[in-house]
Amino acid sequence: MPSETQLKSHGGPARPLSAVGATAFRGAIRVPGDKSISHRALIFGALATGETRITGMLEGEDVLNTAKAMAAMGAAVERDGRDWVVRGRGTGGLVQPDGDLDFGNSGTGVRLVMGAIAGHPIAARCVGDVSLSSRPMRRVLGPLSEMGLLTEPADAARLPMTLKGSDRLVPMTYTLPVASAQVKSAILIAGLMTRGATTVIEPEPTRDHTERMLSYFGAEIDVGDTAEGRCIVLNGPAELTGRPVHVPSDPSSTAFPVAAALLVPGSDLTVQGVLANPTRTGLYTTLREMGADLTMENVREEGGEPIADVHVRASSLKGVTVPPERAPSMIDEYPMLAVIAAFADGTTRMEGLGELRVKETDRLAATADGLSANGVDVSIDGDALVVRGNGGAARGGGTVATHLDHRIAMAFLVMGLASERPVTVNDATPIATSFPEFEDLMTGLGAQFSPCEARA
Numbered sequence: 001m002p003s004e005t006q007l008k009s010h011g012g013p014a015r016p017l018s019a020v021g022a023t024a025f026r027g028a029i030r031v032p033g034d035k036s037i038s039h040r041a042l043i044f045g046a047l048a049t050g051e052t053r054i055t056g057m058l059e060g061e062d063v064l065n066t067a068k069a070m071a072a073m074g075a076a077v078e079r080d081g082r083d084w085v086v087r088g089r090g091t092g093g094l095v096q097p098d099g100d101l102d103f104g105n106s107g108t109g110v111r112l113v114m115g116a117i118a119g120h121p122i123a124a125r126c127v128g129d130v131s132l133s134s135r136p137m138r139r140v141l142g143p144l145s146e147m148g149l150l151t152e153p154a155d156a157a158r159l160p161m162t163l164k165g166s167d168r169l170v171p172m173t174y175t176l177p178v179a180s181a182q183v184k185s186a187i188l189i190a191g192l193m194t195r196g197a198t199t200v201i202e203p204e205p206t207r208d209h210t211e212r213m214l215s216y217f218g219a220e221i222d223v224g225d226t227a228e229g230r231c232i233v234l235n236g237p238a239e240l241t242g243r244p245v246h247v248p249s250d251p252s253s254t255a256f257p258v259a260a261a262l263l264v265p266g267s268d269l270t271v272q273g274v275l276a277n278p279t280r281t282g283l284y285t286t287l288r289e290m291g292a293d294l295t296m297e298n299v300r301e302e303g304g305e306p307i308a309d310v311h312v313r314a315s316s317l318k319g320v321t322v323p324p325e326r327a328p329s330m331i332d333e334y335p336m337l338a339v340i341a342a343f344a345d346g347t348t349r350m351e352g353l354g355e356l357r358v359k360e361t362d363r364l365a366a367t368a369d370g371l372s373a374n375g376v377d378v379s380i381d382g383d384a385l386v387v388r389g390n391g392g393a394a395r396g397g398g399t400v401a402t403h404l405d406h407r408i409a410m411a412f413l414v415m416g417l418a419s420e421r422p423v424t425v426n427d428a429t430p431i432a433t434s435f436p437e438f439e440d441l442m443t444g445l446g447a448q449f450s451p452c453e454a455r456a
Contacts, residue, residue: 014427016399016452017409017439019416023446024266024314031254031441033058033247034275035434037305039066039108040185040213041245043116045086046075046094047192048217050242054084057247061433062106069113072097073124088242091192092167096122100160103128105404105433107359108182110159111140115186118149119193120165127160131404134158136358140186143174147190147198171196171236175228178355179328181206181279184232192219194236203229206328207279212304217243246303248275252332253435255283256410257442258312259336262292263343263418267314269445270297276308282330283337284310290317290344317344319389324352331355335367335411338387342376343418345391354383361403370412373398374423397421406430410438417447424452 033056043066045052057063067084071077074095076087089095094116101124103110110126114137117124127133138157145151150164171194174187184200188210191198211232214221217240222233254271261267276296287294293315296308319341330337334350341348356363364385371378375395377388396419400412409425416423431438439449 015429016424016426017413017428018422018424018450018452019413020422020448020450021419022260022264022417022448025257025261025264025269025445026267027445028270028272029257029441029445030272031249031257031274032060032435032437034250035060035063035252036108036207036209037213037245037247037275038063039112040209041247042066042070042077042086043112043189044213044217044240045242046070046073046077046088047091047116048088048240048242049090050088052086052088052242053244054086055082055244055246057084058250058434060436061104062109065102065104065106066109066113069101069103069109072099072101073122086242088240091238091240092120094120094122097124100125100127103132105129105132105430107132107135111137111182111186112189114140114144114149114163115189117163117165118144118147118190119167119169121167123162123164125160125162129404131361132159137161139178139180139183143172143183143187144190147172147187147194149190167193169194171198173199173201175201176203179204179206181210181328185210188214188232188234191234191236192238192240196236198234198236200232201226201228201230202232204325204328205230205279207277209277209305216304217241248302248305248307249273251275251280251283254310255333255336256414256435256438257445258294258310259340260414260417260442260447261312262287262315262317262340263414265314269312271310273307274310276306279329282326283333286320286322286326286330286337287340289320290340290348291315292317319344319346319348322348322350327352327355332407334385335363335407336414338367338371338378338385339411339415341387342371342389342394342415343392344389346389348387348389349384351384353385359405361405361408363405363408366401366403366405366408367411370398370400370408373400374415374419394419395421396423399424399426402427402430404430406433406435410435413449
């Protein structure tokens with residue numbers, strides 16, 4: 001089982017941090033493993049029979065909290081050298097946890113584990129930090145409740161709450177009202193423990209790691225296109241068999257060094273072994289439309305997922321319109337894209353960003369506020385973010401409120417590396433939830449960060 005030190009959630013006083021102008025970023029690096037795949041490898045390993053050995057798993061707090069939750073429900077989870085090993089209980093085999101399941105800041109972790117709990121006759125109280133406890137859960141709880149999951153209180157919409165699963169879940173057909181890989185995945189995970197076909201229809205495709213990994217672990221799953229949208233059918237009950245999982249580098253984390261290399265003159269950087277799943281590459285498509293010198297090289301497949309090396313050089317960029325249908329493939333990267341747009345020539349309009357309002361914070365507002373604090377002409381138009389770049393270095397000099405959001409913190413620290421004046425984030429602590437190596441990796445490339453006093 002992971003140690004308490006490994007699994008400690010971030011906390012304590014805020015840690016203000018400033019980023020100042022950097023020298024050119026050059027060389028080849030590898031960022032930590034993909035968070036989405038790391039969560040799923042732990043959960044499916046716990047639901048499988050036999051051993052699942054995970055190589056390259058992200059060891060950020062979000063993923064480690066999922067590891068702790070699966071261990072609390074009976075799976076053996078331990079670190080073995082640089083790998084993680086999960087010895088599963090089989091589908092339907094999870095046991096009653098002795099205490100609360102604390103997911104810290106992880107919306108992905110808690111929502112996917114809700115699907116696992118749903119199919120077991122156990123009760124589990126789920127809790128999280130202040131940020132996670134403010135985020136809505138009804139989109140997941142609604143369909144799971146139709147399948148047989150109970151909550152306490154009965155009308156629970158946010159953490160903390162107690163989930164009461166059942167070994168008599170009923171399969172269902174569900175059309176996603178809003179594109180959400182988390183909702184889709186929770187339903188499919190619950191479907192593993194039903195008798196019959198569980199069907200999810202998504203009008204707009206979302207990241208498909210759950211479908212790929214379920215098939216890899218031996219589930220009978222069928223994916224096809226229909227007039228209503230993409231249709232995923234899982235036949236239950238399903239038996240999963242433990243498999244080795246290689247976790248590729250996280251494309252959302254890759255966005256930060258890629259952005260720094262684009263914006264800092266003279267940079268020429270390669271990020272190796274990055275997940276190149278087409279449901280996750282919207283940022284790279286957009287950056288190329290903006291004029292970025294960015295290529296995907298050495299494309300290959302590992303463990304059912306496409307992998308590539310991302311090669312990027314400093315580039316002059318132009319503003320573009322990002323269509324709403326692209327949002328699911330880059331939803332986590334919009335804060336970084338908005339910062340990049342501040343350096344581009346002309347207006348960048350990012351449409352269909354309603355989902356950003358229910359992330360770790362209201363990321364739409366937090367991104368706009370951060371840009372405005374650093375002299376950028378920005379506005380919100382409904383669910384669109386509009387950034388008017390000046391074709392040169394952003395002014396900088398402001399302090400950004402992160403609202404406990406790791407991506408807001410990292411995006412604006414990258415902004416400071418290319419701005420005329422330093423950019424300060426009021427709390428860099430949340431970065432540990434997804435990219436604990438961020439500061440060391442960026443410093444090794446030439447970034448300059450300095451602790452500071454928070455400024456109003």
